[in-house]
Amino acid sequence: xxxxxxxxxxxxxxxxxxxxxxxxxxxxxxxxxxxxxxxxxxxxxxxxxxxxxxxxxxxxxxxxxxxxxxxxxxxxxxxxxxxxxxxxxxxxxxxxxxxxxxxxxxxxxxxxxxxxxxxxxxxxxxxxxxxxxxxxxxxxxxxxxxxxxxxxxxxxxxxxxxxxxxxxxxxxxxxxxxxxxxxxxxxxxxxxxxxxxxxxxxxxxxxxxxxxxxxxxxxxxxxxxxxxxxxxxxxxxxxxxxxxxxxxxxxxxxxxxxxxxxxxxxxxxxxxxxxxxxxxxxxxxxxxxxxxxxxxxxxxxxxxxxxxxxxxxxxxxxxxxxxxxxxxxxxxxxxxxxxxxxxxxxxxxxxxxxxxxxxxxxxxxxxxxxxxxxxxxxxxxxxxxxxxxxxxxxxxxxxxxxxxxxxxxxxxxxxxxxxxxxxxxxxxxxxxxxxxxxxxxxxxxxxxx
Numbered sequence: 001x002x003x004x005x006x007x008x009x010x011x012x013x014x015x016x017x018x019x020x021x022x023x024x025x026x027x028x029x030x031x032x033x034x035x036x037x038x039x040x041x042x043x044x045x046x047x048x049x050x051x052x053x054x055x056x057x058x059x060x061x062x063x064x065x066x067x068x069x070x071x072x073x074x075x076x077x078x079x080x081x082x083x084x085x086x087x088x089x090x091x092x093x094x095x096x097x098x099x100x101x102x103x104x105x106x107x108x109x110x111x112x113x114x115x116x117x118x119x120x121x122x123x124x125x126x127x128x129x130x131x132x133x134x135x136x137x138x139x140x141x142x143x144x145x146x147x148x149x150x151x152x153x154x155x156x157x158x159x160x161x162x163x164x165x166x167x168x169x170x171x172x173x174x175x176x177x178x179x180x181x182x183x184x185x186x187x188x189x190x191x192x193x194x195x196x197x198x199x200x201x202x203x204x205x206x207x208x209x210x211x212x213x214x215x216x217x218x219x220x221x222x223x224x225x226x227x228x229x230x231x232x233x234x235x236x237x238x239x240x241x242x243x244x245x246x247x248x249x250x251x252x253x254x255x256x257x258x259x260x261x262x263x264x265x266x267x268x269x270x271x272x273x274x275x276x277x278x279x280x281x282x283x284x285x286x287x288x289x290x291x292x293x294x295x296x297x298x299x300x301x302x303x304x305x306x307x308x309x310x311x312x313x314x315x316x317x318x319x320x321x322x323x324x325x326x327x328x329x330x331x332x333x334x335x336x337x338x339x340x341x342x343x344x345x346x347x348x349x350x351x352x353x354x355x356x357x358x359x360x361x362x363x364x365x366x367x368x369x370x371x372x373x374x375x376x377x378x379x380x381x382x383x384x385x386x387x388x389x390x391x392x393x394x395x396x397x398x399x400x401x402x403x404x405x406x407x408x409x410x411x412x413x414x415x416x417x418x419x420x421x422x423x424x425x426x427x428x429x430x431x432x433x434x435x436x437x438x439x440x441x442x443x444x445x446x447x448x449x
Contacts, residue, residue, distance in 0.1 A: 008140040015135040015195050016144060022082060022188035023128050024151055029089070029181035030121065031159030036167055036174040037114065043171075044105045054111050056383075058118040063379060065122025066372045070237060071230045073127040073368025078134065079193040085124030086186035092120055093182055097175025126375075130368045131192075133359055142309075142356035142428035146300035149348035153294040160286075237369025246438045247361060249422040250354045253412055255378045257317060260408030261343060262385035264324045265289070267401050268336050270389055281333065288341035296348035309353035309425035316346035317416050320409040327402040343409075357425055361435035 010016060037058075041051040072081060096113055099105055105113075136144045166173040241247055265285065272282050303312055323339040330336070362370045392401030416422050426434050 008137040010136070010140045010143045010147070013136065013140070015192060016132075018188050018192045018195065019128075019131055019135060020147065020151070022086070022185045022192065023148075024155070025181045025184035025188065026086070026089075026125075026128065027152065027155055028159060029093070029178040029185070031155050032163050032166070032174055032178055032181070033117065035160055035163035036171070037110075037117075039167060040100070040105070040171055040174075041107075041110050041114075044110060045107050047107075050107050054107075054114045057111060058114040059379075059383070061115055061118040062122040063376050065119045066126055066375055067122075067234050067369075068230055069123040069126040070369035070372030071233050072123060073130045073372075074233070074237075074365055076127075078127045078131045078368075079189060081124060081127035082131065082189040083186060083193060085120070085127065086182055086189055089120060089124070090179060090182035090186065092117060093175055093178045097172055097179065100172045100175055126368050126372045129371060133362070133364050133367045135192075138360045138432040139429050141359050142304035142352055142431070143301050145356040145359070146297070146304050146348070146352035149300050149352050150294070150297035153290065153297040153348065157290045157294060234369060234373070237366055238373045240366055241370050241373055244361065244438055246421045246425075246435065247358055249416070249419040250358055251374055251377060253313070253317070253416055253422065254354065254374075255381050256408060256412040256415065257320060258378060259381045259385060260324065260405050260412060261320055261340070262382055263388045263408065264320075264327060264343075264402060264405035265340050266385050266389040267393065267398065267405060268327070268340065270393055271398050272333070272336070274393070277333065285337050285340065288337050289344055292341035292344045293348060296345045299346075300349040300352040303349045304352045304356060305428045308427050309357055309431075310423040312346065312349050312353045313416055313422060313425065314413075316350035317409070317413040319343050319346055321406070321413050324402070324409050325406045328399040328406060353425070353428075356428065357431045357435070360431040361438070 038051055038055050041054045045051060096117070099109060099113070132141065132144055162177075163174065166177055241251065268285060269282060272285075320343040323343040327336065327339055358371075358374070359367070388404060389401060392398075392404060424434075425431075
């Protein structure tokens with residue numbers, strides 16, 4: 001974008017608005033499932049350990065499935081995958097609802113349902129995320145990610161009480177609500193697919209769209225050749241990501257800060273439970289975090305378009321250092337609730353900036369695999385949080401355990417401060433030009449040209 005050009009108007013982009021409707025419906029259905037399925041499992045089995053096994057297996061399955069989901073997103077038309085995913089998801093949810101209504105659920109059946117749903121979400125979620133690269137210009141991707149952050153914050157605040165009301169009335173209503181969400185998702189995805197192909201603006205990305213070049217030169221509608229096999233294509237995406245000096249720090253920063261913060265919040269929850277605090281008091285932690293996230297999400301849009309992403313990153317990482325850093329030295333419940341919430345105030349702008357920039361930097365033909373690799377690496381460290389919290393409380397006590405969490409947050413801040421490629425990230429309008437400086441370090445593999 002030239003210095004005199006006007007930034008793209010996000011909300012006048014009908015394809016983005018249609019995509020947002022579809023993705024919001026999908027996110028609502030996923031939020032209801034995340035809330036309700038563990039509780040349904042606990043009701044059916046009566047065993048917290050069995051319910052925990054079901055949830056843990058689902059987390060592992062969705063991580064591995066998302067790697068292959070990235071391959072699908074790069075091989076095939078992403079909007080068609082959105083439509084297909086909505087249809088298959090609706091069928092799976094209908095089957096789950098029938099099992100609930102007929103009283104056919106037990107541990108084995110619930111485990112099977114969790115595996116099937118997790119596989120489905122892993123395979124198809126990344127396609128919807130990757131479509132953003134095709135429908136939103138590079139100079140608006142930060143604001144698109146900011147809007148997504150606000151949407152997610154609202155859904156986190158609303159999905160839990162909605163799920164609670166539906167579950168209290170009847171577990172089958174969860175299935176009905178998820179079916180309605182799938183229907184809205186499918187209708188919006190079909191509408192997106194029917195919009196004029198000339199609206200596609202991926203050619204304005206920082207890296208040339210070799211999928212489009214191949215289609216023009218060879219007359220083929222296949223986006224990516226499958227000759228190298230899925231595993232080889234996954235390796236290509238991971239290898240490309242690790243060669244990019246501008247994206248590696250983003251990956252490590254998001255992984256470390258998420259682990260540090262998750263360790264702190266999990267430790268607080270366990271500690272409050274051990275001290276005999278009521279569920280209502282413990283629930284205040286989630287409410288405070290949700291409210292802070294919503295406030296931060298509302299700040300994200302003006303910040304990513306006006307403030308350098310490097311500055312947003314440094315400020316966002318200072319807050320966890322300051323707030324989590326005081327937790328080892330206090331046993332005050334109000335402080336334990338307020339500190340994590342304050343720590344998260346700038347997390348939505350941070351996510352919008354780093355995810356938006358990475359979307360600009362990744363070539364269209366690799367965006368599915370690279371984004372899925374980033375998700376797996378960042379999320380793959382999260383199971384360590386309850387392990388650190390549980391083992392720490394049992395062996396060295398809450399102060400040392402919270403100190404470990406504070407050290408993780410501090411190490412992340414130091415890493416960002418000492419990484420020029422991260423500190424130098426510009427505001428949204430300059431992302432494409434900045435990403436282009438690193439293009440040679442992350443050449444697109446020949447198998448996908």
